[in-house]
Structure formats: structure tokens, C-alpha cells
Amino acid sequence: MVQEKVRIRRDIETMDAYTPTTSLDVFAERLGIDADKLIKLDANENPFGPSPRVIKALAALPNMHVYPDPESGRLRDLLADYTGVPAEQILCGAGADELIELIMQLFIEPGDVIINTPPTFAMYSFNAPLYHARVCDVYRRADFSIDVAAIGEAVSRYDAKLVFLCSPNNPSGNLISRDDIEALLDLPATIVIDEAYIEFATRESLAPLVMDRPNLILLRTLSKWAGLAGLRIGYGLFPRALMPQLWKIKQPYNVNVAADLAACASLEDVDYLLERVHQLVQQRERLESAFAELPYLSPYPSQANFVLNRVRGMAAGDLRDKLARAGIIVRYYNTARLDDCIRISAGLPAQVDRLLDVLRRLR
Numbered sequence: 001m002v003q004e005k006v007r008i009r010r011d012i013e014t015m016d017a018y019t020p021t022t023s024l025d026v027f028a029e030r031l032g033i034d035a036d037k038l039i040k041l042d043a044n045e046n047p048f049g050p051s052p053r054v055i056k057a058l059a060a061l062p063n064m065h066v067y068p069d070p071e072s073g074r075l076r077d078l079l080a081d082y083t084g085v086p087a088e089q090i091l092c093g094a095g096a097d098e099l100i101e102l103i104m105q106l107f108i109e110p111g112d113v114i115i116n117t118p119p120t121f122a123m124y125s126f127n128a129p130l131y132h133a134r135v136c137d138v139y140r141r142a143d144f145s146i147d148v149a150a151i152g153e154a155v156s157r158y159d160a161k162l163v164f165l166c167s168p169n170n171p172s173g174n175l176i177s178r179d180d181i182e183a184l185l186d187l188p189a190t191i192v193i194d195e196a197y198i199e200f201a202t203r204e205s206l207a208p209l210v211m212d213r214p215n216l217i218l219l220r221t222l223s224k225w226a227g228l229a230g231l232r233i234g235y236g237l238f239p240r241a242l243m244p245q246l247w248k249i250k251q252p253y254n255v256n257v258a259a260d261l262a263a264c265a266s267l268e269d270v271d272y273l274l275e276r277v278h279q280l281v282q283q284r285e286r287l288e289s290a291f292a293e294l295p296y297l298s299p300y301p302s303q304a305n306f307v308l309n310r311v312r313g314m315a316a317g318d319l320r321d322k323l324a325r326a327g328i329i330v331r332y333y334n335t336a337r338l339d340d341c342i343r344i345s346a347g348l349p350a351q352v353d354r355l356l357d358v359l360r361r362l363r
């Protein structure tokens with residue numbers, strides 16, 4: 001309990017903390033293994049790291065003593081070229097995570113309901129109570145497809161303003177079908193689709209739809225395809241009408257000068273980065289077929305840079321621990337619909353070799 005004179009929100013005192021992944025150094029200390037020997041496949045980071053142009057640009061980063069451009073003007077112009085959506089409909093944030101919060105700040109009045117479709121990325125439901133929103137979970141089917149009819153019923157029952165969806169979905173890796181997208185956009189709610197992993201998918205982003213759909217928001221990030229997770233840079237593609245309201249509430253200097261410059265340098269090196277994305281997709285495909293051969297793993301098909309597996313005949317937590325002792329960090333789940341699951345990110349070819357070697361020796 002916090003001291004009596006210091007009265008923070010009671011709901012925060014009693015809420016559970018979110019357990020995020022941590023840095024290589026912290027894992028190294030926990031496991032007693034040198035950081036450079038660890039293979040970190042738990043957070044869908046890009047093991048190739050950023051473009052060499054980013055390293056060069058940051059080494060000569062000017063004006064660290066001056067606040068950044070609050071409008072991220074150059075970056076938004078480059079993002080407009082990259083996405084095909086006008087800069088006037090783009091807002092940048094310290095990761096897509098920040099934009100999830102910004103959307104809640106913009107929409108939620110105390111007691112409002114948001115629709116969430118678990119199993120999915122945890123931040124939508126984690127952030128909701130902080131903005132006094134209630135969460136209605138409309139569970140995905142066994143194959144992790146969404147149930148649009150049930151989402152529609154929940155929207156009308158709770159008069160929900162916001163539906164949060166993820167495509168490709170983290171952690172299952174599947175896309176939302178085009179028919180489902182159309183049906184969702186007909187609902188009387190704003191549909192937020194998190195496309196953090198879209199660069200790894202066989203289908204294009206829904207970006208062109210943002211220009212004529214008043215209720216579609218897309219979230220994108222440079223954490224995954226551009227290898228900038230540590231710098232925290234993401235963006236949203238918003239309906240025009242929302243932009244003046246978003247500009248009012250955004251923290252003025254939310255994107256720091258290093259993240260801004262790194263994102264610009266990445267967008268000037270898109271072909272190079274997308275070639276690496278292609279290589280990661282090849283490693284993911286390698287993982288999918290190798291996992292399917294193992295008696296104790298059942299992989300789900302993925303359109304992202306990771307593979308979710310159901311673990312059979314052994315406890316998924318034990319598998320996670322055995323891999324950790326071998327210096328390989330993976331993500332373990334034991335929540336509803338994800339019991340006995342582990343998610344493994346695509347690594348560099350040599351990292352995948354090592355992972356498969358360790359897995360094949362396990363029984």
C-alpha cells in the first residue's frame with residue numbers, strides 16, 4: 001500500500017503488472033550466459049538489426065540539445081511515399097504502443113467498452129483500464145480466425161466505439177480475410193487494425209482503404225521490418241477527420257531525434273531492408289516445416305516473422321526452460337486458448353540452425 005497521504009488511483013494499486021520482454025543484457029545476467037551467446041527469439045525483433053545507413057546517420061546525429069520536430073515533417077513525407085497515404089493522415093509515435101494509448105485517450109470516456117479479440121497482442125486490453133475503458137473479449141475460433149458476427153453483436157450490445165484487431169495476428173500469425181475486413185468496416189464503430197507485421201505477409205497493407213473509410217485506423221511500426229525496436233518508432237494511418245483532434249492531444253516531442261533520423265534513413269533504404277524481410281520469411285518457413293516434423297510441436301501457419309506452436313506430450317514451460325538453459329529465449333504462453341503454447345521468432349540462419357539442433361536432441 002502506498003502511504004496514506006499519497007493517494008494514487010486505487011485501481012492501479014490492485015491491477016496486475018504487464019510483464020514485458022527485456023534486454024539481452026538482463027537475460028544474460030539472469031541466465032548466466034554471455035549476451036553475445038544468447039539467441040533471442042521471444043519478441044519478434046529483427047536479428048539483422050537496422051540498415052547500415054541508420055548506423056551511419058546516428059553516428060553523426062546532430063542537434064541532440066534541440067527538441068525534435070513535433071510534427072516529424074520529413075519522416076511523415078517519407079512515410080507517405082512508403083505507404084501511399086498522404087502525410088496529412090499520418091501521425092508518428094514512440095512505437096505503435098504509444099499510438100494504442102493515444103487512440104484510447106481520443107475515444108474513451110469512462111465506462112466505454114472496447115472490443116478485443118484474444119488471443120492477441122496484450123497491449124489493447126492492458127491499456128484499456130488505464131483509460132477507464134471496459135474490455136469485451138470476443139474470442140477467436142480454434143484456428144484463430146475472428147468471428148465477425150460475434151464482434152458485430154458485441155459492438156451493438158455495448159455500443160462500443162472501438163474494435164482492436166491485429167493482422168497478421170500476434171501471436172497466432174494469421175491474417176484477417178478481406179471479406180471480414182469489409183464486414184468489420186460496415187460496423188458502427190472505429191476499427192483499429194494493427195499491421196505491425198504486415199511487411200512479412202503475402203498480402204499488401206490495407207493502407208489504401210484509409211483514404212476513403214472514415215472508421216479505419218491502421219497501426220504500423222519500424223520495430224520489426226526495419227529493425228528499430230530499441231529506438232521506439234511507429235506510426236498510425238488515420239481518417240482525415242481525426243487528425244486535428246490527435247494533434248491536440250499528442251505529446252509534442254514524443255518522437256526523439258534519434259528515432260526520427262533512424263526512421264528517415266530506413267525509409268531511404270527500403271529495398272535493402274525488404275530483402276532482409278524476405279530472408280526472415282525464408283527462415284520462418286524453415287521453422288514451420290522443421291517444427292511440423294518434431295513429435296512434440298504443432299506449428300500454426302504464419303504470415304509474420306514468428307511461429308506459434310502447440311506443445312504436445314511435454315509442458316511448454318519446461319520446453320521454454322530447456323531452451324533457455326541452451327541460451328535460446330522463446331515466448332511461453334499459458335493463457336486462455338494458448339495453453340501449452342510457445343512462440344518462436346525467425347532468427348538469422350545460424351541461429352535457426354542452432355535452435356533446430358537443440359530441439360531435435362530434445363525428447
Ligand SMILES: Cc1ncc(COP(=O)(O)O)c(C=O)c1O
Pocket residue numbers: 043044094095096097098121166170194196197220221222223229232233234
Ligand atoms: C501486434 C503488435 N503491435 C505493436 C507492437 C509494438 O510495436 P512498437 O514496437 O512499434 O511499439 C508489437 C510488438 O511486439 C506487436 O506485436
